[in-house]
Amino acid sequence: MLRDITLGQYYQTESVIHRLDPRVKLLGTILFFISLFCFSNPAGYAIALLFLAAVIITTHVPFSYMIKGMKTIVVLIIITVVINLFMTQGDVVVEFWKFKITKQGIVMAVQIFFRIAMLIVGSSIMTLTTTPNHLTDGMERGLRFLKVIKVPVHEIAMMMSIALRFIPILLEETDKIMKAQLARGADLESGNIFKRIKAMVPILVPLFISSFRRANDLASAMEARCYRGGEGRTKMKPLKYTSRDAVAYLVLFAYMVVSISVGRLDALKIM
């Protein structure tokens, strides 16, 4: 049932991308996002797509697995695309009833589609190839400079890693409780929306209670092992850059330069 949700969960396999320092992957993802918003012609998107495809192949994560968890997001993409298609003002191409489709609207919709799709695939590459622990480690290290302005970087990172760690546990728990209530004749699938929401109560109440219990237990366990925040805390495996990471940074730099300079050439614009 719920076990099938895979979006953003770590996929265990052997690849260069998996072994990269999480900071490289974090910065890479952010830069990739930025690049997507710099393009003003199709060539930029084409380069980004090629780059993304190359990275996907390098990760050794099956593409089917990568997009399997994305079915839910498709709805979001479609809505955004449709809104852009109909709501953009400009030269009318097709007109029916109250709706107008403009040339600008089509261009906008296509552009938005590629942006969102690549944003999602781009960020899921990061989470598919990096364990949650590694990810928050990277974040903590990468954002350490924010400590100067009193941002509790360590605490935020710790909260994030706990939250990420708990996602599969909560899914499993939900699955278990759902089964237990199904065994007592719960009907979760029929009836109107209000009936269904009401049918969820016997699942949500135990779920909340067990979450609080778990949170409490975890806090006690951390206290019992003398956890007292980030002050003076050292790591068993501190993050260290290797030559691999340097190469990755170079590739990233090259991608940024090429894609943005080509992606902003006025000569390639279609509008």
Place this chain on the structure above:
Amino acid sequence: MSLIVDHISYIYGKDTGTPIEALKDVSLSIPDGQFIGIIGHTGSGKSTLMQHLNGLEKASSGTIYFNGEDVYEKGYNLKNLRSKVGLVFQYPEHQLFAETVFADVCYGPKNLGLSKSDCELRAYDALRKVGFPEDLIFTSPFELSGGQKRRAAIAGVLAMKPEVLILDEPTAGLDPKGRDEILTQIKKLQKEENMTILLVSHSMEDVAEYVDRIVVLNEGKIFLDNTPKEVFRHYKELEEIGLSAPQVTYIMHDLADAGLNVRCDVTTVSEAADEIVRALSR
């Protein structure tokens, strides 16, 4: 009228990177009114098998027949199956949700579409059968002790009046007195209402006194399936798969080895005592 498991296999996480084969070609025939102990080491697939019996999990291959009907057939009423085959989960106290114990126990019968008074009668009856303290019936289920919660949860399934009752480690984490009480109540259900009972457990000791038949699971396969006496005869093999026979089995074997002329196939302490007295007074 029975439950037949026909060569089922089940794989967890079939299309992820790490599939786990939890059941391998398991076949069982469960006649009416029998009390069966399902024993196996941690991870041997006991809970998985039990969830197949009421249609919560669907076997990757093979099928299950309930009262002669294939439960995987299209259009088979699974909700009906679940009301006939009651399953009490491992740590069932985690499924309590209502404001009062009584309301929680009413949840199952209510889902069957019974009238309010019928639900309440059944709930009251079920709580009484599991020996739930009467003065606590209208308190919140979250204020109970572990053993009381366990009883309330078992009552929640009993109130649906299933024909087959499956209990997944109902006594885990209970004190010896609570354990004996619950098992005695369950035995009574079998005797008085001719309910078919499947009791999952780690421990031979727990079930030896109560069951008619023991099914031993090991790594997703059926290892032994026989009467307690016959199963305990294989106590050496049981040890190899991380289980043990009841202590009396060992004592009787040791006594026999030491030259006392006793039968070794006794299963309970009182039987053993009688046997030793008989052997000594000869």
